[in-house]
Amino acid sequence: MRRLLKGLLKLAALVGLIATIAKLAQLFKGSPDGVGGEGFSFTSDADDDPYAIDEGTLGGDVSRELLDRLVCPLDKGPLELVDGKWLVNRRNGYRYPITDGIPVMLIEVGERYRDPALITTAGAANGTPAVGAI
Secondary structure (H helix, E strand, O other): OHHHHHHHHHHHHHHHHHHHHHHHHHHOOOOOOOOOOOOOOOOOOOOOOOOOOOHHHEOOOOOHHHHHHOEOOOOOOEOEEEOOOEEEOOOOOOEEEEEOOEEOOOHHHHHHOOOHHHOOHHHHHHOOOOOOOO
16 A cells, blocks of 8 residues: 555656646747747848838937037047937038937948938038037
8 A cells, every 4th residue: 555655656746747847848938928929030121221210200309418429420520410300410411310319320320311412511621510500
C-alpha cells in the first residue's frame, strides 16, 4: 500500500511538472497582446518613405530656449523659424520640420524637404538671422 502511494505521488508530481511546463510555454509563445500584430519584414516597400511628414502634425509649441540653441546639423549655422512649422537654413535651403512640437533635426530630413527658393545670397554670405527673427 505504501509503495502504491509513493507511486501515485510521483505520478502526480510528474503530471504537475508537465502542466507547469506547458503553461510556461504558453506564456512565452508569440507576442503580448497589442504588440507585433502588424508584422515585420526586412524588405522595403517602394511607397514607404521613412522621412514622410504628416501635414496634420506640423507645428506645435517649442520652447524659446531650445529654438535659440538649435543650429543646422549640416553647417552648424543659425536657423530661421518659418510659419511655426519649419526651421529653415537660408544658406542651403534645407527645411527641418517641427512635428508635434519636436524639431526633427536629421540632415536626411532637411535634404528631403529642401527648397532652393529659400536660399538667399545674404544668408549664404553673412549667415541668417537667429531663430524667431521672422
